[in-house]
Amino acid sequence: MRLFRQDLHLLAGAYALDAIEPGSELTRFTRHLNRCQSCASEVRGFREVGTAMAFAATAEAPAEMRDRVLTAVARTRQLPPEIRTHARPRQARARTPWLPWLSGAVATAAIAVAVFFGFAQAHTQQQLNQAQAQNHTLAQQQARVEAELTQAKEHDQALAQILGAPQVQLLSHSTTKGGVAVVVVDAATRKLVVATSGLPPLPAGKVYQLWLIGPVKIVSAGLLPTAQAGVTSPVVATGLVKGDKLGLTVEPAPGSKQPTTTPILALPIPV
Amino acid sequence: MNPNDSDASRFTSAATDRRGERDLDDLLVHVARGDQDAFEALYDRMVGPVYGVIRRVLRDPSQSEEVAQEVLLEVWRTAARFDPAMGGAATWVTTIAHRRAIDRIRSTTAAAEREHRTVDVSPPHDEVAEAVEASLDRERVRRCLDGLTDVQRESITLAYYGGNSYRQVAELLHVTLGAIKTRIRDGLIRMRDCLGVS
Numbered sequence: 001m002r003l004f005r006q007d008l009h010l011l012a013g014a015y016a017l018d019a020i021e022p023g024s025e026l027t028r029f030t031r032h033l034n035r036c037q038s039c040a041s042e043v044r045g046f047r048e049v050g051t052a053m054a055f056a057a058t059a060e061a062p063a064e065m066r067d068r069v070l071t072a073v074a075r076t077r078q079l080p081p082e083i084r085t086h087a088r089p090r091q092a093r094a095r096t097p098w099l100p101w102l103s104g105a106v107a108t109a110a111i112a113v114a115v116f117f118g119f120a121q122a123h124t125q126q127q128l129n130q131a132q133a134q135n136h137t138l139a140q141q142q143a144r145v146e147a148e149l150t151q152a153k154e155h156d157q158a159l160a161q162i163l164g165a166p167q168v169q170l171l172s173h174s175t176t177k178g179g180v181a182v183v184v185v186d187a188a189t190r191k192l193v194v195a196t197s198g199l200p201p202l203p204a205g206k207v208y209q210l211w212l213i214g215p216v217k218i219v220s221a222g223l224l225p226t227a228q229a230g231v232t233s234p235v236v237a238t239g240l241v242k243g244d245k246l247g248l249t250v251e252p253a254p255g256s257k258q259p260t261t262t263p264i265l266a267l268p269i270p271v
Numbered sequence: 272m273n274p275n276d277s278d279a280s281r282f283t284s285a286a287t288d289r290r291g292e293r294d295l296d297d298l299l300v301h302v303a304r305g306d307q308d309a310f311e312a313l314y315d316r317m318v319g320p321v322y323g324v325i326r327r328v329l330r331d332p333s334q335s336e337e338v339a340q341e342v343l344l345e346v347w348r349t350a351a352r353f354d355p356a357m358g359g360a361a362t363w364v365t366t367i368a369h370r371r372a373i374d375r376i377r378s379t380t381a382a383a384e385r386e387h388r389t390v391d392v393s394p395p396h397d398e399v400a401e402a403v404e405a406s407l408d409r410e411r412v413r414r415c416l417d418g419l420t421d422v423q424r425e426s427i428t429l430a431y432y433g434g435n436s437y438r439q440v441a442e443l444l445h446v447t448l449g450a451i452k453t454r455i456r457d458g459l460i461r462m463r464d465c466l467g468v469s
Binding site: 011012016019045046047048050053054056058059060061066069072073079080081082 | 310318321323340351411427432457458
């Protein structure tokens, strides 16, 4: 046991250089970091070596990148800070692994998801602007679109909550008809976020429907919105239970109570 | 008075020394509150090392640009999650940059392109901005790398700049896994002491 732990400790160097391949070893080490103060502080010091090496590799970035990033920033919502409760012991904070690997992958997905969502919201905002621009706009119509916008904002919040949760997992899987589903799972709140890219377009009157396929029952998890440029904006599903698989089927609009076709995706969700 | 005005002169310097570190932390705190000017200043300070390290790992300029953009946007999005107690802002940002570069080479799409990559241990002189600070950093790092044993130096550069996992490094250097883990860690301890970081 002692030997095992010492062996694990040796990985601090490789970990700090991002040189442990994703897998059980990385998971084990990340878990170990939670408990091992000296490992965590060693990793911190090693990361500073990495920082010096990054600065030593300084290179001139393409000038046009600056505008692109600043424009994107102006359009991108920031994640809220993590709320720390006062009851939480001060020690616990230092033991939190710094930037666990998984959060990295999730952050990348979160950007993709935020960009998808950005499209959806921009679209709604545009509708609102259009509605406002029309001289003879019916107040009713405007109210409807405003409600849609509020809904979009609430959706955005729900999304940010999940994507910002401390222990989320990222899964992605291709469907049997092509295209990919990206799933972010927050086991703690039993929620997940699904976005897809490259699913085949459907004929009129058909929709993609998500399902939580459990050992005893199948529950609808909502419809995928219409894809924009091949990408569907994220859908939040709640009420995950242990053993659930995420299913995706093609259903007649406006969706079915139970799946009527063979799922093109059945992805086990670790809860 | 706008507090950002008084800070602006400090933030525009491209200094990468320890004195500049606290300013960068302050900047990131402002960024977390949605201050786009602070982000712009942070961008100017960090884009060189961010793009540089990604470019060093990925080699391909267009992929590097793409990843660097994602990283800088991620810094904006997640700035509120930065915890100064866990290390400095520069380390936070470069850690994200390095990790995203590694994510990219480990993703399957990049696997094929990776075949064409060669590991080059010396800095690509032609591409490096000739900023004084950068060359000082380079000099410092080079000097400290020179103080390592050959295996330590090669392991660290193959892992950090080459983007290889320690298993791949072991394969490349024909050394056992246990030995590589030890060499990397010992080398980093020496580097840490040589660079004078905590």
